Structures are given as structure tokens and as C-alpha cells.
Amino acid sequence: MKTLAGSSVVYSAKFLPGLSAIVLGLTVILGLGFMQDANNYIHNAAHDGRHSAAFPCH
Amino acid sequence: MADFRKLVIAALAAGILSGLLLSVLQYYLTQPLILAAEQFEAPATGSEHEWQPENGWQRFAFTMLFNGLSGFGFALLLSAAMYWHGTGGYWRGLLWGSAGYLVFFAAPSLGLPPELPGTDSAALLSRQAWWLFTAASTVAGLYGLLLSKNHGLQIAGGMLAAAPHLIGAPHPEIAQALAPEALQQRFVVMSAFSNALFWLSLGALAGFSMTKLKL
Structure with missing residues (x-):
């Protein structure tokens, strides 16, 4: 029941905690790296971070 | 949910912690290049009235915040895997x-x-889509190639990992950049180096903390 390779992770107690962490992680990353707001507040604040992390910017 | x-x-x-490390690296390696490149940009038209962090500590503080938060987000994905x-x-x-590091x-x-x-580039949305497609197919590729023992999944993984590069990233018809080529090349090398250290630190610290927490 330990590994994904056993394809049993979906039925294991590990499924939900792992999935929740992934959903939260993706939300944070997409918000920081990809969100374009109308006033460019987020874009301008995150500008240098996006450039240096190779996220598409501008 | 413990x-x-x-x-x-x-x-x-x-x-x-890894975000702090990345911030220090960027302060010395990439930030000076970004500021130098901005000298070649014409004063932005239309964005004069937009809020943006003031050059200096305020601007760097936002970069540190970005690095800490993105470190947290990436570490969540890494720890869950x-x-x-x-x-x-x-x-x-x-x-x-x-x-x-390979994936992201x-x-x-x-x-x-x-x-x-x-630097001129293709439409933002198309580049963001290609970026996400590439990250996702690299995850699938690494899983198939390194973790799966099923030959079908191995082949499918290899093909998926190669697919975005065969399709090719969106680029503008005529590419031009305001900053000199040497500056751009230096930026690529310095970004690659600082992000490599960031990801090694992120993985080691995530693995270490997980063991400490008995996960």
C-alpha cells in the first residue's frame, strides 16, 4: 500500500492528505506565477521572481 | 488529516529556508542583470500610474516574499509526491x-x-499554456521512465516528456531584445544555477523534515 507503483494509493489512507497538499501547492504556484490582474498589482510585485524562476512574464 | x-x-x-537561499543568490546573481536590462527599456508608456514596488529594499522584499511562497508551493508538491x-x-x-528542477x-x-x-516573446497565454503542458508531461515522463516497471508506461512516458519539445514552444515571428545578447546569456546561466541550488535545498529540506515528522 506504500507506493504509487502498486497503484493502490487511491484506496489508501495516504490519498486524501497527499491530494490536498497538491491542490494547495498548485493553487499557490498558479497564483504566484500565472495570475494576471487588471491593475497589474500581482504582476508588478511578483515581476522579478517570475523572471528569475523562468515563468512566462509580460 | 494529521x-x-x-x-x-x-x-x-x-x-x-530555500526561498531565503534563492533570494540571496538572486540578490547577487540575477537581480543586477534585471536592473541593467531595464536601463535599455524605454520609459513604460501607460504604466506610469501603475503601482509597483519601489526600487531597492521594497522591490527586493517582494521578491523574497515571492520566493518564500513559491518555495512553499513547490515543496507541497514535492512532499506530496x-x-x-x-x-x-x-x-x-x-x-x-x-x-x-527538471520539471519546473x-x-x-x-x-x-x-x-x-x-525581450519580445509570443502571446503570454500561449507561453503559459506551453509551460504548464511541459511541466505536466515531464512529470508523466519521469514517472514512466524512472518509477514504473511497466514497459508500456515507460514508452508512453518517454514520448510524453519529448512531446512539448517536438511541438515546440511559441515564439514571436521576429524576435528581438533590448538588452545585449551577452547580458541575456548571463541571465540564463545565473538563473539556471540559482534555481538548481534552490531545488536541491528544497528537496533535501523537505525530505529531512518529513523524516523528522515521521511522515
């Missing part, structure tokens, strides 16, 4: 961190290298 809380704690520790796979410890963490920096950078401000 495990979810542990994953969040491990990701916070790894993300904040290690948790599902049943791995921990900092040595294993280094390997998973390297995989994260190296593979997307093959088609869309880190760019200095003032």
Missing part, C-alpha cells in the same frame, strides 16, 4: 528535488529560457 498538517509544516520549513511514494530523508530528498525549471526553459525584461 498527515496533511505534517505535509504543510514540512513544506513551510523547506519552502521558507515523496509521501505517496513512501520516501523520506535528505539524500532521497536531493533526488526528488532534482526531479522538481529545466524542461520549460529548454523552450522558453528565462528572459530579461524588454
Whole structure:
């Protein structure tokens, strides 16, 4: 029941905690790296971070 | 959900510390290049009235915040993958961190290298889509090639990992940049280097924290 390779992770107690962490992680990353707001507040604040992390910017 | 809380704690520790490390590296290696490139940009038209962090400490503070938060986000993905796979410890963490670097920096950078401000590129949405497609197919590729023992999945994984590069990243018809080519090349090298250290640190610290938390 330990590994994904056993394809049993979906039925294991590990499924939900792992999935929740992934959903939260993706939300944070997409918000920081990809969100374009109308006033460019987020874009301008995150500008240098996006450039240096190779996220598409501008 | 006790495990979810542990994953969040491990990701916070790894993300904040690695984000600080990345900020120090950027302060010396990439930030000066971004500022130098902006000297070649004409004063922005229309964005004069837009809020943006003031050059100096305020601007750097936002970059530190970005690095800490993105470190947290990436560490959540990394910890969840290690948790599902049943791995921990900092040595294993280094390997998973390297995989994260391939997925979220190296593979997307093959088609869309880190760019200095003032570089022409294709429409933002198409580049974002290609970036996400590349990261996702690299995850699938690494899983098939490194973790699966099923030959079908191995072949499918290899093909998926190659697909975005065969299709090719969106580029403008005529590409031009305001900053000199040498500056741009230096930026690519310095970004690649600082992000590599960031991901190794992120993986090692996530693995270490997970073992400490008995995940």
C-alpha cells in the first residue's frame, strides 16, 4: 500500500492528505506565477521572481 | 488529516529556508542583470500610474516574499509526491528535488529560457499554456521512465516528456531584445544555477523534515 507503483494509493489512507497538499501547492504556484490582474498589482510585485524562476512574464 | 498538517509544516520549513537561499543568490546573481536590462527599456508608456514596488529594499522584499511562497508551493508538491511514494530523508530528498528542477525549471526553459525584461516573446497565454503542458508531461515522463516497471508506461512516458519539445514552444515571428545578447546569456546561466541550488535545498529540506515528522 506504500507506493504509487502498486497503484493502490487511491484506496489508501495516504490519498486524501497527499491530494490536498497538491491542490494547495498548485493553487499557490498558479497564483504566484500565472495570475494576471487588471491593475497589474500581482504582476508588478511578483515581476522579478517570475523572471528569475523562468515563468512566462509580460 | 494529521498527515496533511505534517505535509504543510514540512513544506513551510523547506519552502521558507530555500526561498531565503534563492533570494540571496538572486540578490547577487540575477537581480543586477534585471536592473541593467531595464536601463535599455524605454520609459513604460501607460504604466506610469501603475503601482509597483519601489526600487531597492521594497522591490527586493517582494521578491523574497515571492520566493518564500513559491518555495512553499513547490515543496507541497514535492512532499506530496515523496509521501505517496513512501520516501523520506535528505539524500532521497536531493533526488526528488532534482526531479522538481527538471520539471519546473529545466524542461520549460529548454523552450522558453528565462528572459530579461524588454525581450519580445509570443502571446503570454500561449507561453503559459506551453509551460504548464511541459511541466505536466515531464512529470508523466519521469514517472514512466524512472518509477514504473511497466514497459508500456515507460514508452508512453518517454514520448510524453519529448512531446512539448517536438511541438515546440511559441515564439514571436521576429524576435528581438533590448538588452545585449551577452547580458541575456548571463541571465540564463545565473538563473539556471540559482534555481538548481534552490531545488536541491528544497528537496533535501523537505525530505529531512518529513523524516523528522515521521511522515
